[in-house]
Ligand SMILES: Nc1ncnc2c1ncn2[C@@H]1O[C@H](COP(=O)(O)OP(=O)(O)OP(=O)(O)O)[C@@H](O)[C@H]1O
């Protein structure tokens with residue numbers, strides 16, 4: 187349906203580029219009375235009592251590094267290990283402060299559901315900036331994930347060529363959101379990813395996206411292609427098919443360029 191069109195012609199509804207645009211959707215009539223939305227807006231207002239969000243030029247004392255990749259690629263494991271090495275903080279999105287309402291949003295229409303993830307990035311950003319006053323932050327997923335999965339879902343069931351092409355404004359990093367110092371994308375073969383991710387499926391902890399990612403190669407390719415088109419902030423690919431120790435060592439090679447490592451880690 188959206189083949190060979192740009193994002194504005196596609197009327198992309200669930201990729202947000204500012205906190206204001208997210209809040210407009212959540213505060214709209216019929217949406218603002220949904221139980222989950224009421225809770226989310228209250229939590230947001232508690233975090234931003236002044237009602238304004240703009241992180242564009244806020245300085246940071248410590249670095250902020252994001253781990254990206256498909257489900258089961260090892261993001262949380264590697265982020266945790268790396269944060270131990272640097273005595274940093276390991277966080278994830280959606281942030282803990284709103285993770286209890288994630289399931290409620292799973293039942294809402296895509297634009298509202300993705301507004302939850304998107305606003306979660308701003309709430310996380312506030313927490314990240316506070317922590318970065320003292321120590322480095324290693325984050326499991328950020329805006330790249332939010333936008334890549336949202337776009338793939340809007341083009342679901344269609345050819346790869348239905349995605350807006352590279353350079354389209356839809357891939358632009360939001361001006362009012364903090365920019366990571368480094369984004370590490372963990373690559374794994376599909377076979378390895380399935381083995382790793384299976385443990386989670388067994389525990390019944392999966393979302394719609396995760397289930398679709400396993401079953402549907404076309405969807406997986408859409409997510410990966412959307413990630414690739416986001417070139418505003420350089421994404422560094424790391425092969426995560428090897429052991430945790432080896433993958434951590436690969437990541438450290440990139441992180442050390444920003445943050446010298448005080449501990450001795452052998453690969
Ligand atoms: N490099 C690795 N080598 C071997 N096993 C790994 C590696 N990285 C992670 N694992 C294992 O794979 C499983 C999934 O890893 P993890 O939860 O870190 O992935 P994730 O990318 O954060 O997944 P999700 O996005 O679904 O939360 C875990 O059981 C973990 O112990």
Ligand SMILES: Cc1cn([C@H]2C[C@H](O)[C@@H](COP(=O)(O)O)O2)c(=O)[nH]c1=O
Nearest residue numbers: 257279280303327331332335393395396
């Ligand atoms: C943060 C975030 C996540 N999702 C989707 C992508 C994954 O398939 C699932 C589970 O992710 P998790 O890392 O295991 O929590 O949620 C998304 O679509 N948009 C987002 O912003």
